[in-house]
Amino acid sequence: xxxxxxxxxxxxxxTFLVEPPTLxxxxxxxxxxxxxxxxxxxxxxxxxxxxWNFVGFSGIIHENTxxxxxxxxxxxxxxxxxxxxxxxxxxxWQTVTLTGGCYELTYHSAGRSRPGYPGNLGFDFFLDDVRIxxxxxxxxxxxxxxxxxxxxxQAMTAKFRIxxxxxxxxxxxxxxxxxxxxxxxxxxxxxxxxxxVCSFASKRVRRLISRKGQxxxxxxxxxDS
Numbered sequence: 001x002x003x004x005x006x007x008x009x010x011x012x013x014x015t016f017l018v019e020p021p022t023l024x025x026x027x028x029x030x031x032x033x034x035x036x037x038x039x040x041x042x043x044x045x046x047x048x049x050x051x052w053n054f055v056g057f058s059g060i061i062h063e064n065t066x067x068x069x070x071x072x073x074x075x076x077x078x079x080x081x082x083x084x085x086x087x088x089x090x091x092x093w094q095t096v097t098l099t100g101g102c103y104e105l106t107y108h109s110a111g112r113s114r115p116g117y118p119g120n121l122g123f124d125f126f127l128d129d130v131r132i133x134x135x136x137x138x139x140x141x142x143x144x145x146x147x148x149x150x151x152x153x154q155a156m157t158a159k160f161r162i163x164x165x166x167x168x169x170x171x172x173x174x175x176x177x178x179x180x181x182x183x184x185x186x187x188x189x190x191x192x193x194x195x196x197v198c199s200f201a202s203k204r205v206r207r208l209i210s211r212k213g214q215x216x217x218x219x220x221x222x223x224d225s
Contacts, residue, residue: 027096027103028160031179032074038062043080056090057082067117067173073108073143074178081174083121083167092176093161096127100154102184105133106147112173113140121174122166127158134165137174149184 029051036049038060045059054060061069062077072078081090111119118139125133125148133148162176 027098027181028179029094032072032177033060033077033079034075036060038077040076041065043067051094052079053093054079055092057084058090058092061175066114067112068114069112069175070110070143072177078110078175078177081121081123081162081164081176083164083172084170087122087164087167090164091161093159095157096160096181097157098127098152098155098181100152100156102149102151103181104147104149104184106145106178106180106182107135107176108143108145108178109135109137109141110143110175110177111137111139111141112175117171117173118168119173119175120168121164121172123174124161124163124165126161126163127152127156128161136166139168143175143177145178 033050033052035051036044036047038044038047040062041064043059043061043064043066045057046054047060050060058079058081060077060079061067063069063071067080069078069080079092081092083090105125109123111121113119119137119141120139122136123134124131125135127150132150135146160181164174
């Protein structure tokens with residue numbers, strides 16, 4: 001009963017070894033939130049003129065000490081997700097195009113440190129309505145780099161979304177900078193492909209994209225690191 005599974009894993013590994021994925025340009029536009037440029041020491045809710053769309057209590061900051069916000073990792077501006085009552089009302093998103101395969105999402109996040117305004121915020125990453133990962137910040141957290149891997153089984157254009165989920169019960173804010181989605185470097189692509197095949201065979205995980213091109217409720221495969 002294990003022969004079909006072993007053959008499938010072997011075939012996937014052979015595909016990656018013989019024809020490794022072609023490295024492509026970064027997929028996220030303006031991952032450093034430098035557009036639109038705003039004056040030093042200011043912040044803007046729901047700015048326009050960027051590849052990003054800001055929903056609810058979200059926006060960009062240019063080294064403003066009123067929050068206070070940590071120094072930017074990439075450039076001089078950062079994004080923020082702020083929650084007052086309803087976490088899901090705050091969101092940042094942009095449209096991305098993926099050609100299929102293994103991808104790595106890397107990002108930097110930090111937590112607000114102003115007394116009475118904590119930074120304990122949870123958030124999820126989505127492609128359209130399919131969650132591909134999650135994270136959280138704590139009060140006074142400096143910018144910290146994180147990464148997660150996910151797998152898309154065919155070409156797609158979707159909304160890459162960062163959505164607030166849980167918070168401290170009062171005015172709470174997390175900061176973001178240096179967001180990238182890139183094809184997996186080897187040997188991560190091989191390892192993740194094998195993991196996805198095994199997961200599909202053992203748990204019958206539904207496909208990320210159905211034959212009609214609509215996302216299912218669960219991703220095919222995602223791994224936090």
